[in-house]
Amino acid sequence: MGEGKNMAFGNYPEKSWSHSRDQIFQECPRKYYYHYYGAHNGWRNDAPQEAQTVYRLKNLLNLYLYFGETLHSVAEMYINHWEQKSIGYMREELYHRIRNLLNQAFKESLDPEQWWEAPKRRKMFAEMYYAKERELPKHAVGEIKKRMDVCLDHFLQCTSLHEVIRNPxxxxxxxxxxxxxxxxxxxxxxxxxxxxxxxxxxxxxxxxxxxxxxxxxxxxxxxxxxxxxxxxxxxxxxxxxxxxxxxxxxxxxxxxxxxxxxxxxxxxVDSAAEMDLMLVDPQGNQPRPIGDFRPALEARSCRYCNYRQVCTVQHR
The missing domain is CATH 3.90.320.10 (Lambda Exonuclease; Chain A)
Structure with a gap:
């Protein structure tokens, strides 16, 4: 596959901490296991089938989060362009950029086989992966369209854009x-x-x-x-x-x-120590068996989890 050529090939991933990592751990230790340990090396063709599957599930996109990513990307594009040329982008340019990114991700999500072969280079919405008809929920599409207009308008009018970004x-x-x-x-x-x-x-x-x-x-x-x-x-x-x-x-x-x-x-310090309790070998970052990682306490955490295809403990 070649997608992970720049990633570590050790038996276990690098040990680290981040705010998002702590959030996943607090929400559901079982999800945390899949995300950071079960998916490790899953980009390799010679990895166990379960690891390859979990790695692909890790790369599933949430529609709302991906919209946030597209907005961040156009904000970065705007900032860098203004920094270099003191000129911004027109609203229409930014709107089309966001819409094209979302549409491209939707088109790629229609072909799960292609995504399976290249889950880092292609997109797959979790909402479509788990849907019988390969469609996005209509209410979610409507909400994203509304957020596109609202968030983009407010970005171009926001306090920081005018007080900081455009201030020499x-x-x-x-x-x-x-x-x-x-x-x-x-x-x-x-x-x-x-x-x-x-x-x-x-x-x-x-x-x-x-x-x-x-x-x-x-x-x-x-x-x-x-x-x-x-x-x-x-x-x-x-x-x-x-x-x-x-x-x-x-x-x-x-x-x-x-x-x-x-x-x-x-x-x-406290969060990292709590994570260490789930390791057999803290130095090598070797996790305890998956069964030691309890599932989420709330049903809503399971309902939209990327890993519900493989997780055996789910709220019904």
Missing amino acids: EYRLVESERLNTFFVQGNKVYVKLDALYRHEDGQYVIIDWKTGLEDERIEEQLQLYAYYLHEVQGVPLEKIEIRTEYLLAEKCQKDTVDGRGVEAIEQKI
Whole structure:
């Protein structure tokens, strides 16, 4: 297949921590096992059939999350274009970009055989993979169409676009870059949607959200500030975080103090230790048997899980 040629070929994946990894672990340890251990090496032709299947299920797309990805991609495209040429894109250009990405993913989802052969290069919506008629739910399609208009309009009108991105006193530091750093021996991954620096030394982190408000976002914001403070040495009082809720047309501005940084550091340490309890060999990241990873406690977690094809413990 050749898709995993740049990925590790060890018996077990690299040990690390991220906010999304913690969310999966807290939601359903069984799902966590499939996502990080069951799918490992599944891109290889000589891998066990179960691993190949789980790896493909891992690559299934959720329609709402993929819409969020497309919005992030056009936001990044807009930011970089403005940074280079001080010119933005017209709304129609961005709209067609989002629509074309969604339509292409839909077309590819009609051919499961092609997707099975190249699950990293082709798209497959989970909603279509598990549907008898290979169709997207009509209510979901209607909701995405509405969100396309609302989120795109609010992106072009949002506070951060006008106060930060188009302000010559701010310069882009990074956008959608995957960074790593260590917290008490734990390798941590973090990715900021956009990071800007004002000429007076003030930093602004911008986070785009295309869905509903979520209380768990606070931990994510603390992680961003922790990374900027600990790794790049930025004083906490010089960090502002803007969460742009595009669906609700709301810009939430936050700062993080020393207690917030201490809280997220403790969160990382405690969460990593909890994950380690599910390992036979913490040093080699070898997991305990799948049966030791309990399933989700809530039925709704199973209803839309990518791994419901292979999971033997599901809420009915």
